[in-house]
Amino acid sequence: MKIKHYPGKAVDASLSLEGTSAMGALYEANWLRAANQTPPSTGNSKLSRQNSSAGSGFLIEGISALSKYQMTLENIRQLEQQSRDKHIVSTIKELNGYRPSALQHHQQQQMHNGWVAEDQEQIDEIEEEIESAEGKEKLVSLQESAAVNHYVLDPTERQRVPRPRQQFSVKPPSLRRSQTMSQPPSYATLRSPHVTSNKPQNLSNSSSSAYSTFSSAAEDSQDQVVICQQPQRLMAPPPREPPPEPPKRVSKPLSRSQTSVQRYATIRMPNQVNSRVARTRDSTASLRRHSLEQAIKGLKLEEEKDTHPKSPVNEQRQISPAASSNGSSKDLNGEGFCIPRPRLIVPVHTYARRRRTGNLKEQSSGGQDEEAEKDDDGRVEVSREGKYLSTLSGAKVLGELAILYNCQRTATITAITECNLWAIERQCFQTIMMRTGLIRQAEYSDFLKSVPIFKDLADDTLIKISDVLEETHYQRGDYIVRQGARGDTFFIISKGKVRVTIKQQDTQEEKFIRMLGKGDFFGEKALQGDDLRTANIICESADGVSCLVIDRETFNQLISNLDEIKHRYDDEGAMERRKINEEFRDINLTDLRVIATLGVGGFGRVELVQTNGDGSRSFALKQMKKSQIVETRQQQHIMSEKEIMGEANCQFIVKLFKTFKDKKYLYMLMESCLGGELWTILRDKGNFDDSTTRFYTACVVEAFDYLHSRNIIYRDLKPENLLLNERGYVKLVDFGFAKKLQTGRKTWTFCGTPEYVAPEVILNRGHDISADYWSLGVLMFELLTGTPPFTGSDPMRTYNIILKGIDAIEFPRNITRNASNLIKKLCRDNPAERLGYQRGGISEIQKHKWFDGFYWWGLQNCTLEPPIKPAVKSVVDTTNFDDYPPDPEGPPPDDVTGWDKDF
Numbered sequence: 082m083k084i085k086h087y088p089g090k091a092v093d094a095s096l097s098l099e100g101t102s103a104m105g106a107l108y109e110a111n112w113l114r115a116a117n118q119t120p121p122s123t124g125n126s127k128l129s130r131q132n133s134s135a136g137s138g139f140l141i142e143g144i145s146a147l148s149k150y151q152m153t154l155e156n157i158r159q160l161e162q163q164s165r166d167k168h169i170v171s172t173i174k175e176l177n178g179y180r181p182s183a184l185q186h187h188q189q190q191q192m193h194n195g196w197v198a199e200d201q202e203q204i205d206e207i208e209e210e211i212e213s214a215e216g217k218e219k220l221v222s223l224q225e226s227a228a229v230n231h232y233v234l235d236p237t238e239r240q241r242v243p244r245p246r247q248q249f250s251v252k253p254p255s256l257r258r259s260q261t262m263s264q265p266p267s268y269a270t271l272r273s274p275h276v277t278s279n280k281p282q283n284l285s286n287s288s289s290s291a292y293s294t295f296s297s298a299a300e301d302s303q304d305q306v307v308i309c310q311q312p313q314r315l316m317a318p319p320p321r322e323p324p325p326e327p328p329k330r331v332s333k334p335l336s337r338s339q340t341s342v343q344r345y346a347t348i349r350m351p352n353q354v355n356s357r358v359a360r361t362r363d364s365t366a367s368l369r370r371h372s373l374e375q376a377i378k379g380l381k382l383e384e385e386k387d388t389h390p391k392s393p394v395n396e397q398r399q400i401s402p403a404a405s406s407n408g409s410s411k412d413l414n415g416e417g418f419c420i421p422r423p424r425l426i427v428p429v430h431t432y433a434r435r436r437r438t439g440n441l442k443e444q445s446s447g448g449q450d451e452e453a454e455k456d457d458d459g460r461v462e463v464s465r466e467g468k469y470l471s472t473l474s475g476a477k478v479l480g481e482l483a484i485l486y487n488c489q490r491t492a493t494i495t496a497i498t499e500c501n502l503w504a505i506e507r508q509c510f511q512t513i514m515m516r517t518g519l520i521r522q523a524e525y526s527d528f529l530k531s532v533p534i535f536k537d538l539a540d541d542t543l544i545k546i547s548d549v550l551e552e553t554h555y556q557r558g559d560y561i562v563r564q565g566a567r568g569d570t571f572f573i574i575s576k577g578k579v580r581v582t583i584k585q586q587d588t589q590e591e592k593f594i595r596m597l598g599k600g601d602f603f604g605e606k607a608l609q610g611d612d613l614r615t616a617n618i619i620c621e622s623a624d625g626v627s628c629l630v631i632d633r634e635t636f637n638q639l640i641s642n643l644d645e646i647k648h649r650y651d652d653e654g655a656m657e658r659r660k661i662n663e664e665f666r667d668i669n670l671t672d673l674r675v676i677a678t679l680g681v682g683g684f685g686r687v688e689l690v691q692t693n694g695d696g697s698r699s700f701a702l703k704q705m706k707k708s709q710i711v712e713t714r715q716q717q718h719i720m721s722e723k724e725i726m727g728e729a730n731c732q733f734i735v736k737l738f739k740t741f742k743d744k745k746y747l748y749m750l751m752e753s754c755l756g757g758e759l760w761t762i763l764r765d766k767g768n769f770d771d772s773t774t775r776f777y778t779a780c781v782v783e784a785f786d787y788l789h790s791r792n793i794i795y796r797d798l799k800p801e802n803l804l805l806n807e808r809g810y811v812k813l814v815d816f817g818f819a820k821k822l823q824t825g826r827k828t829w830t831f832c833g834t835p836e837y838v839a840p841e842v843i844l845n846r847g848h849d850i851s852a853d854y855w856s857l858g859v860l861m862f863e864l865l866t867g868t869p870p871f872t873g874s875d876p877m878r879t880y881n882i883i884l885k886g887i888d889a890i891e892f893p894r895n896i897t898r899n900a901s902n903l904i905k906k907l908c909r910d911n912p913a914e915r916l917g918y919q920r921g922g923i924s925e926i927q928k929h930k931w932f933d934g935f936y937w938w939g940l941q942n943c944t945l946e947p948p949i950k951p952a953v954k955s956v957v958d959t960t961n962f963d964d965y966p967p968d969p970e971g972p973p974p975d976d977v978t979g980w981d982k983d984f
């Protein structure tokens with residue numbers, strides 16, 4: 082531990098290379114050794130070759146190799162946030178040897194507001210764009226530029242950019258007017274990032290531009306001679322290779338005050354105007370770079386060197402008397418030398434100010450001591466690239482970032498008054514961090530093992546969790562979590578009690594839900610859903626509450642799949658749903674008997690089945706060919722369909738009870754709706770009257786209300802996907818394109834049925850739940866007239882008609898004024914103007930004049946009499962369905978690749 086005295090001059094927050102201190106002497110020795118070392122003949126072959134043929138070439142490569150160790154904290158954070166791929170994040174973290182938790186970021190953000198704010202804005206911007214056209218390209222180019230920068234990148238990254246899927250036919254074309262498709266129109270294709278990313282030439286273009294952008298950045302970093310900011314690197318063994326420059330040129334390193342290798346040498350005198358000194362390189366720079374390169378190569382942790390026996394020669398080489406006298410110095414053997422391990426470990430932020438001043442007196446010159454004492458409040462200014470960030474005074478810690486994250490200094494610190502700083506050397510700091518970290522880890526792991534939800538987790542998982550835990554404390558009455566706020570963290574209570582309350586709709590009152598205590602958790606819902614907290618968590622204990630906090634990334638990787646986490650605080654609906662699914666736990670595929678075919682979907686048939694031994698019920702079994710799902714790249718959609726249908730508990734949505742799989746197929750066991758498709762009835766009747774249409778539209782409004790309140794977009798509304806149950810109530814089926822969105826986010830996948838897609842989908846502008854309101858208007862029109870408003874002879878013509886807008890459509894006379902008014906309000910070109918998407922939400926649709934007098938309550942309770950009662954004689958009556966010939970293609974090939982393991 083050293084105390085340094087900065088009488089109003091620039092303070093580089095790193096250790097200095099002053100020749101006077103023990104450490105400085107060691108660094109000097111290192112330089113000297115680096116300069117005078119004769120290369121062993123069996124050095125690193127690659128480097129020595131480059132070295133001998135072109136010294137500067139070696140240096141450039143050396144520095145560029147260095148750059149991977151010298152990512153700035155901002156780089157790490159940006160990549161972390163921009164990338165939704167955990168693999169990249171963890172690789173970057175591993176690369177830097179440190180795993181900052183999200184919470185730490187939050188805390189740092191709060192600490193260094195000004196500093197992070199700019200980055201955060203940029204990150205937010207990029208995040209928003211990430212799914213957009215440019216966003217995707219930006220992501221790719223970022224990642225590609227990162228690849229040039231020696232970051233380890235996920236090789237699958239490029240594939241993650243969505244590509245257009247194959248069109249798949251649904252039913253015999255003669256029967257269908259509209260088919261579900263997921264292929265963009267060809268002119269939309271030209272504008273679509275999906276397609277761009279699919280084209281090899283475009284990809285290579287973008288990568289080449291990314292490369293050139295990066296190349297210049299890489300050159301920049303070579304210009305930045307950063308060596309003197311990371312002197313700790315010099316603690317490693319000296320180079321085995323010859324230095325690129327003749328040794329005589331650097332017989333002695335310049336002291337810090339002499340050297341011209343200063344990156345941000347802002348010179349400040351107390352109460353004087355700054356004068357900035359230009360960055361220059363001196364002749365020692367290249368040597369230092371070389372030495373640093375060697376040092377990094379040789380960074381075999383000092384433990385290794387500890388085992389080397391002391392030799393008298395080594396003893397002689399030790400330059401610093403101070404270092405040798407403290408008895409903790411390392412040996413300097415032929416392999417290199419090490420810094421002394423500090424014996425005194427004092428956390429930098431816990432000193433008493435008086436004592437510090439006292440210590441300083443012993444070391445600094447007498448004249449300045451008095452001044453130092455006078456100016457009790459030493460102050461430093463933090464700046465970045467010449468921009469003022471903040472002023473620090475009092476017992477503040479600075480310079481920890483570069484040490485923690487193994488990166489370049491992230492800011493320049495300038496003393497603006499006379500300052501006394503206590504410096505702690507990297508290795509010492511890291512030792513402290515490591516020791517406290519290990520103790521902490523053991524404590525946390527023990528605690529986690531005692532928590533019931535974690536009891537079955539493997540030890541290494543518990544250790545991983547312990548590594549990233551942060552402990553936080555709250556006082557009585559504190560809102561630890563506030564309902565409606567954005568949330569990014571998961572909590573486990575380690576001490577005390579909290580109260581859970583939920584604010585009731587339309588009142589300010591908070592309803593008490595439950596108390597949670599030690600070992601309980603909370604905060605999982607925002608992480609599983611759309612970021613928003615669903616309840617308040619208030620500190621209840623008089624002596625406060627302590628929580629262990631886990632960031633989103635760790636939660637997703639290690640915890641989110643625990644059943645207990647998923648369902649501990651289920652709302653009533655979800656609990657009911659789970660109970661229903663529970664009934665089917667013991668049913669196997671072999672227990673099912675096929676009665677008849679109900680329909681044919683894109684991936685196979687839907688069969689009416691019964692379980693052996695129970696003739697009182699029937700089910701619909703959707704059977705999907707795995708090979709075809711893979712061919713059309715619908716894996717993700719199928720998983721999403723399973724998840725959404727399996728959890729939905731709404732009487733206007735077909736229930737999925739259980740899923741099965743074998744080598745060839747995936748299966749979904751659903752409730753059967755024997756009233757047939759609404760499309761079949763419409764085909765037979767031609768069109769519906771106003772009130773019939775109102776009833777079916779209202780059923781869809783209810784289904785959308787359920788889905789949209791959970792931020793789920795449906796995206797495939799059409800009469801074919803509306804099934805009638807035996808009573809005549811309509812249910813939504815086929816959730817192949819349904820998707821859970823994050824609040825305020827859009828999605829860009831081109832999918833739907835041509836006649837029903839909204840303009841923003843065609844134009845690839847990004848869409849959200851408002852696209853469902855567009856399709857609701859189309860459905861109303863089709864039910865009232867028998868034909869959708871936007872109908873062309875082929876999808877391309879249909880899209881053209883859609884883009885001309887609803888006002889270009891002639892409404893037949895049988896559409897009432899109110900109905901046409903509602904259709905027009907739903908089919909607005911601008912998604913934000915659509916009814917249902919505005920402030921009042923979907924209730925605006927329910928309140929529209931066309932629904933005047935409609936008995937919504939009766940619909941919700943299923944007491945309202947449906948307009949058409951289908952004839953269903955028994956649970957196996959399939960007369961309301963068309964006949965389907967056997968599948969001419971025969972069974973598909975096996976697929977045992979395992980992509981469907983979670984199905």
Ligand SMILES: Nc1ncnc2c1ncn2[C@@H]1O[C@H](COP(=O)(O)OP(=O)(O)OP(=O)(O)O)[C@@H](O)[C@H]1O
Pocket residue numbers: 250251261679680681682683684685687701703735751752753754755758801802804814815816817
């Ligand atoms: N639960 C059910 N009860 C009765 N019939 C059903 C049920 N589920 C599906 N069907 C019938 O099977 C047809 C195809 O089902 P579904 O639409 O789910 O398959 P898909 O492969 O997703 O079809 P698409 O290619 O149209 O998206 C439906 O249109 C309907 O006629």
Ligand SMILES: Nc1nc2c(ncn2[C@@H]2O[C@@H]3COP(=O)(O)O[C@H]3[C@H]2O)c(=O)[nH]1
Pocket residue numbers: 094193194195196197463465470471478479480481482483484489490491492493494
């Ligand atoms: N980057 C940055 N660093 C700051 C800020 N305020 C204080 N610092 C400190 O400045 C130090 C400069 O060196 P480090 O990057 O090691 O660690 C940095 C922080 O400890 C700020 O707003 N931004």
Ligand SMILES: Nc1nc2c(ncn2[C@@H]2O[C@@H]3COP(=O)(O)O[C@H]3[C@H]2O)c(=O)[nH]1
Pocket residue numbers: 562568581594595602603604605606607608613614615616617618650651
């Ligand atoms: N919504 C809800 N949350 C609860 C309940 N009981 C405890 N909680 C917790 O309260 C937390 C509030 O924040 P989250 O929504 O992230 O996660 C929530 C749950 O972990 C409950 O009955 N309902």
